[in-house]
Amino acid sequence: QVQLVESGGGVVQPGRSLGLSCTASGFSFSTYDMHWVRQSPGMGLEWVAVLSSDGVSTYYADSVKGRFTISRDYSKTTLFLQMNGLRPEDTAVYFCARSTGGNLGPYPFDSWGQGTLVTVPS
């Protein structure tokens, strides 16, 4: 079965960096686009970034563009999110999510990790 396990969250001071990981199993990692989605405490869902199945193409939300970088390691079947210049408004639970297809086609997410909490105090 599909399993996504995030790690790397924690408390980080404003302006500093943090890297998140999402280890995938139970499916062909190279077939699917992979996303990060976040949810601030008590708030709604915000799409953050996507990396294509072939690892070539990316898109980012305007709120993180230029600060966050999404990447993947096929040998480790792991998705990453490098977050630089963190701000208090980046405080959220970060979920990785698997698309239902690849090559940045129009596909929703059908599998999510449990999330990892990132806290940036003000």
Add this chain to the structure above:
Amino acid sequence: VIGMTQSPSFLSASTGDRVTISCRMSQNIRSYLAWYQQKPGKAPELLMYSASTLQSGVPSRFSGSGSGTDFTLTISYLQSEDFATYYCLQYYSFPFSFGQGTKLEIK
């Protein structure tokens, strides 16, 4: 960026009721709309995609409709396990975007 308006934000209902949640887009997204259910402390779960296709394992009391700019999620006979928060997602173009959410509460 595609704008989305999900309504209502809160919905109070009883078991056995029929409820409808709406999402309106700022531009035509054809049928590239999904619905998710989220319970407290959990990741969202996919209910519906392509506006009206039920995800495997989701009860048939859930249904979706719409295309273009106006979409609805209907739960035909509320069960206790349906009280949760629901989100729509447009995946027509990047950046993807979610609706603001509808919290379905027990009356």
